[in-house]
Amino acid sequence: MALLKNIPVLIFLVLSPVLYGQQEDQSEALAEIIEKYGQAEVTFAYPGYSGLTGIGRLISISSVVDDRVFAVLSSKDVDTFLSLGIKYKLIIPDETKSVESALSVQEAMNWDLYPTYPQYDTIMHKLAGDYPELCMIDTIGYSLEGRLILALKISDNVGEDEDEPEVFYTSTMHGDELQGYVLMLRFAEHLLENYQGGGQEEKLVDSLEIWINPLANPDGTYNGGDTITNPTRFNSAGTDLNRDFPDPMDPSIVPDHENMEMIGFMRERNFVLSANFHGGYEVVNFPWDRWLGKIPADSVWFYNISRKYADTVHNHSVETYMDSYNDGVVRGAVWYVIYGGRQDFVTYALQGREVTIELDITKETPAARLPLLWNYNYRSFLGYLENAFYGIHGKVIDDDTGEPVRAKVFIGGHDKDSSQVYSDTLSGSFIRMLDPGTWDLSFTAEGYYPVTVSGITLESAQQRFITVRLSDSATQVPRLPEEVLKIYPIPAGDHIFIDPGTITGQTVNIAIFDHMGNKETELHNIASGSDDIFIPVSHLAPGYYIIRLTDMQGRQHHASFVKN
Numbered sequence: 001m002a003l004l005k006n007i008p009v010l011i012f013l014v015l016s017p018v019l020y021g022q023q024e025d026q027s028e029a030l031a032e033i034i035e036k037y038g039q040a041e042v043t044f045a046y047p048g049y050s051g052l053t054g055i056g057r058l059i060s061i062s063s064v065v066d067d068r069v070f071a072v073l074s075s076k077d078v079d080t081f082l083s084l085g086i087k088y089k090l091i092i093p094d095e096t097k098s099v100e101s102a103l104s105v106q107e108a109m110n111w112d113l114y115p116t117y118p119q120y121d122t123i124m125h126k127l128a129g130d131y132p133e134l135c136m137i138d139t140i141g142y143s144l145e146g147r148l149i150l151a152l153k154i155s156d157n158v159g160e161d162e163d164e165p166e167v168f169y170t171s172t173m174h175g176d177e178l179q180g181y182v183l184m185l186r187f188a189e190h191l192l193e194n195y196q197g198g199g200q201e202e203k204l205v206d207s208l209e210i211w212i213n214p215l216a217n218p219d220g221t222y223n224g225g226d227t228i229t230n231p232t233r234f235n236s237a238g239t240d241l242n243r244d245f246p247d248p249m250d251p252s253i254v255p256d257h258e259n260m261e262m263i264g265f266m267r268e269r270n271f272v273l274s275a276n277f278h279g280g281y282e283v284v285n286f287p288w289d290r291w292l293g294k295i296p297a298d299s300v301w302f303y304n305i306s307r308k309y310a311d312t313v314h315n316h317s318v319e320t321y322m323d324s325y326n327d328g329v330v331r332g333a334v335w336y337v338i339y340g341g342r343q344d345f346v347t348y349a350l351q352g353r354e355v356t357i358e359l360d361i362t363k364e365t366p367a368a369r370l371p372l373l374w375n376y377n378y379r380s381f382l383g384y385l386e387n388a389f390y391g392i393h394g395k396v397i398d399d400d401t402g403e404p405v406r407a408k409v410f411i412g413g414h415d416k417d418s419s420q421v422y423s424d425t426l427s428g429s430f431i432r433m434l435d436p437g438t439w440d441l442s443f444t445a446e447g448y449y450p451v452t453v454s455g456i457t458l459e460s461a462q463q464r465f466i467t468v469r470l471s472d473s474a475t476q477v478p479r480l481p482e483e484v485l486k487i488y489p490i491p492a493g494d495h496i497f498i499d500p501g502t503i504t505g506q507t508v509n510i511a512i513f514d515h516m517g518n519k520e521t522e523l524h525n526i527a528s529g530s531d532d533i534f535i536p537v538s539h540l541a542p543g544y545y546i547i548r549l550t551d552m553q554g555r556q557h558h559a560s561f562v563k564n
């Protein structure tokens, strides 16, 4: 028995003779801290990129700063961590980790103290109650310990499910990363209080459906009771909720309770844009967190929206703030790899677009610093949501019935790794946020002929709206694969030319639709000789048009143009 027991120790001593004594001493203290606080923070030397990626699969890395790694351990992780034999330093917490709490709801709503749990609940209901036309409360679900996971929906005609882009902010899935929780409550109030100013807030609330979940992990934050004392990163089962979403490559992984509720909530909606807020660092982190080698299809777009967030913050911060990595912006895996993060799940599995925003170098921001963080960030909170206005928006409808069609919207040569989007089943609406450029969008749906609309030009901070009509493949004549038309000049003046390409020598029908899908022009039996086809368009109002050419085989060819 003694011999058996000694063998592993012996091996360990041989592998790392210097460390053993140290770790044994610390492991007891580690266990005590976890018992008392629900978690323990450790730091160790950066073990190299691949070394850290391996460790990150096993335990919860919370930050990498210069050559140090910071990890938080729950009771579930301790044995695994110790078995790695890493030389670590235990970070001894204050005797009681607490932040200043408000004594009343009124005090909490000055936003320079932390709310108690009952105050939080009251504030959420108060915002909905004070602005019943604009704000309603929704329940995402319940935590393991039975606390409510709440969201506010803020929009004009809030009681209706309008055909508007849905956007989502969620904070504090790490229960001890506190600042975003208060800032999101304050942001909800800010949108409501400033709605009637004719400004940015009004535009956002009128044109979007904004969902705000200030506290994703109430059991972690209120681990110590109704005031914030010894909050934990983990949920009450010791799970790091930001390492617990289904893996893009292994969707069979079953998330813990709070995340199941969150995934159900998100699947019921169609969030096109979202962000999740954290503390412990200052950076805007965009996908992928999981893959270093895979660059997202929309990497440049992600970088640009993150850049704008950080730049806006820099314009209003009076200290060195949010300047790590590329001046406050990083592609997640470049910092360090995480598995099971919500940003990647939302972007990969739900066809959303999500970033992770780290709001303060300190996780438990002192209450008195909250107004400063608000001032640094609130313009970026507003500005980030505006991204949902831009890009190519539109509707996909059945050419015969006008009914909405759920279609896959795909950009050949650009989309990869699940970056396509889908039009909504009920409205046919879709949003594809993109960088400035000229884009070809392909639309496919079961039972319909595919359509490609090409040459859609997009400028910075611009929205293009198109209506795409799909023909039912059961009732319409069969067609060969979609061909792309070439049109010039764009923008058009009083005429356009169509290059007939492979349809030379045929008789064709031509229709021009405006951006809402209304047929503006119809030309029958046009002979397409070897010359380009001349079409007068001087009668069309300035705007965006889709042209459809149908050849003798019933094949349709689409392209778009702008008329000045």
Ligand SMILES: [Zn+2]
Pocket (backbone or CB within 6 Å): 174, 177, 242, 277, 278, 279, 280
């Ligand atoms: Zn976090």
